[in-house]
Amino acid sequence: MCGIVGIVGKYPVNQALYDGLTVLQHRGQDAAGIVTVDNKTLRLRKANGLVKDVFEARHMQRLSGNMGIGHVRYPTAGSASTAEAQPFYTNSPFGIALAHNGNLTNSEELKDELFRTARRHVNTNSDSEALLNAFAHELDIHADMHVNPDHIFRAVANLHRKIRGGYAVVAVVIGHGLVAFRDPNGIRPLVMGKRETALGTEYMVASESVALDADGFTVLRDVAPGEAVYITEDGELFSQQCAENPSYAPCIFEYVYFARPDSTIDNVSVYASRVAMGKKLGEKIKKEWAHLDIDVVIPIPETSNDAALQIAHELGLPYRQGYVKNRYIGRTFIMPGQGERKKSVKRKLNAIWQEFKGKNVLLVDDSIVRGTTSQQIIDMAREAGAKKVYFASAAPEIRFPNVYGIDMPSANELIAHGHDVDSICKIIGADGLIFQSLEDLVDAVRTENPELKRFETSVFDGIYVTNDIDQAYLNRLDAQRNEAAKKKKEAELSASLELHNEGN
Numbered sequence: 326m327c328g329i330v331g332i333v334g335k336y337p338v339n340q341a342l343y344d345g346l347t348v349l350q351h352r353g354q355d356a357a358g359i360v361t362v363d364n365k366t367l368r369l370r371k372a373n374g375l376v377k378d379v380f381e382a383r384h385m386q387r388l389s390g391n392m393g394i395g396h397v398r399y400p401t402a403g404s405a406s407t408a409e410a411q412p413f414y415t416n417s418p419f420g421i422a423l424a425h426n427g428n429l430t431n432s433e434e435l436k437d438e439l440f441r442t443a444r445r446h447v448n449t450n451s452d453s454e455a456l457l458n459a460f461a462h463e464l465d466i467h468a469d470m471h472v473n474p475d476h477i478f479r480a481v482a483n484l485h486r487k488i489r490g491g492y493a494v495v496a497v498v499i500g501h502g503l504v505a506f507r508d509p510n511g512i513r514p515l516v517m518g519k520r521e522t523a524l525g526t527e528y529m530v531a532s533e534s535v536a537l538d539a540d541g542f543t544v545l546r547d548v549a550p551g552e553a554v555y556i557t558e559d560g561e562l563f564s565q566q567c568a569e570n571p572s573y574a575p576c577i578f579e580y581v582y583f584a585r586p587d588s589t590i591d592n593v594s595v596y597a598s599r600v601a602m603g604k605k606l607g608e609k610i611k612k613e614w615a616h617l618d619i620d621v622v623i624p625i626p627e628t629s630n631d632a633a634l635q636i637a638h639e640l641g642l643p644y645r646q647g648y649v650k651n652r653y654i655g656r657t658f659i660m661p662g663q664g665e666r667k668k669s670v671k672r673k674l675n676a677i678w679q680e681f682k683g684k685n686v687l688l689v690d691d692s693i694v695r696g697t698t699s700q701q702i703i704d705m706a707r708e709a710g711a712k713k714v715y716f717a718s719a720a721p722e723i724r725f726p727n728v729y730g731i732d733m734p735s736a737n738e739l740i741a742h743g744h745d746v747d748s749i750c751k752i753i754g755a756d757g758l759i760f761q762s763l764e765d766l767v768d769a770v771r772t773e774n775p776e777l778k779r780f781e782t783s784v785f786d787g788i789y790v791t792n793d794i795d796q797a798y799l800n801r802l803d804a805q806r807n808e809a810a811k812k813k814k815e816a817e818l819s820a821s822l823e824l825h826n827e828g829n
């Protein structure tokens with residue numbers, strides 16, 4: 326789930342872009358990049374690694390200019406090669422750089438069409454490079470020498486007709502301005518804000534409101550599904566709905582896991598939604614597990630903390646931080662390979678035996694995906710002396726692949742695929758297991774914004790809001806991106822020559 330930022334400022338934007346990316350780091354740990362526009366030239370630095378490692382002082386000095394965009398990457402298409410780090414660049418028309426959060430579901434067809442109709446070559450397997458070229462092609466068709474808002478909006482409207490999937494996008498067009506848009510279902514989040522300065526108003530767009538907070542911007546509003554926003558280099562803001570049938574269906578997994586709790590997405594506080602998930606699940610546990618003798622509620626840091634505290638409150642039980650999290654290890658679920666994920670759980674979490682010895686513990690996690698965390702954490706609880714280990718998941722069973730920007734390409738790798746609750750319980754080695762129902766999860770998120778009628782919930786129910794996903798597509802995706810395929814691809818890539826700007 327990558328993170329994107331874009332700023333049109335009155336002063337140099339390099340530091341604000343860097344700071345924005347730093348607080349979006351939880352959305353992508355694999356690569357980071359910034360492009361700024363200075364005097365009709367793009368300045369680029371991108372590489373694999375965390376924000377703090379990718380940008381050194383010498384890169385920051387060269388990222389000059391008052392307008393720019395940035396990206397943190399969690400690969401969901403192509404490979405983890407530096408060649409696929411973002412932003413991507415194309416020289417025609419005008420010179421455009423683009424950063425994308427999400428995943429297209431028709432990138433192969435799109436690449437073919439771009440080659441056939443526009444002789445455009447896409448050099449990587451990244452869907453985002455295809456998206457950039459599709460946008461550039463539409464802008465080429467719809468703009469004159471001088472781009473006006475209408476050209477931009479017509480280009481985005483046509484782009485919506487050509488591309489499918491989940492996408493929140495920021496792009497800069499040299500000599501003109503910054504463009505941001507969101508897919509017609511609003512699957513991926515995008516928010517905009519402003520900041521007043523002595524020289525005038527500055528505008529910022531980002532994946533999450535927390536990036537705006539960090540940079541001292543105030544939130545104006547979310548970009549609507551299908552809407553495009555165009556901010557000229559001079560700081561004039563235009564916006565227009567560009568989709569024919571927009572409908573709000575934001576990804577519910579943002580609230581479960583991806584987003585930071587201090588963000589507000591589509592007028593729902595992520596924190597409040599997690600507390601509400603805890604309340605719902607606490608009520609269910611009270612009803613269904615009244616006979617169990619639980620002594621203490623323990624969260625699996627860090628995303629489950631807010632839900633677990635509320636569960637403890639509902640049950641009238643103590644809440645104890647029984648696991649210590651190593652602050653220097655990142656999020657394990659968004660690591661690219663299963664080997665790395667497995668090793669990282671033990672490096673990341675360690676049990677405090679005093680909280681476990683002789684007790685019946687209820688462990689709470691936000692979700693169980695591959696079961697990597699739950700299996701190991703339950704072992705740790707037993708080794709620390711727990712009598713009984715019960716497990717609760719604040720999200721329902723994850724049984725279906727994701728195609729919109731979460732790297733769950735293969736149903737067979739999901740622990741709940743083809744298994745009922747009892748057999749998942751056995752596999753992870755718990756004495757009891759309980760999941761939130763999908764209805765309760767949806768209600769929990771809607772508590773804050775009842776206007777949201779629908780969510781993208783495919784990982785739980787197999788219903789894909791773009792209506793273009795069939796079993797044949799999922800089989801192809803599985804074959805391309807399951808663990809074995811990814812390993813093979815990485816090995817091939819390390820031997821090939823990459824075309825990218827290392828920017829040393």
Ligand SMILES: O=P(O)(O)OC[C@H]1O[C@H](OP(=O)(O)OP(=O)(O)O)[C@H](O)[C@@H]1O
Binds near residue numbers: 629
């Ligand atoms: O069943 P799994 O495949 O293990 O995936 C689910 C786990 O991964 C995530 O934690 P992660 O370590 O990524 O991040 P966190 O510190 O934000 O909880 C999530 O919060 C679960 O703990």
Ligand SMILES: NC(=O)CC[C@H](N)C(=O)O
Binds near residue numbers: 326328399426427
């Ligand atoms: N998680 C994301 O948003 C990924 C964006 C894009 N599909 C990539 O793989 O780079």
Ligand SMILES: [Mg+2]
Binds near residue numbers: 625627690
């Ligand atoms: Mg976790």
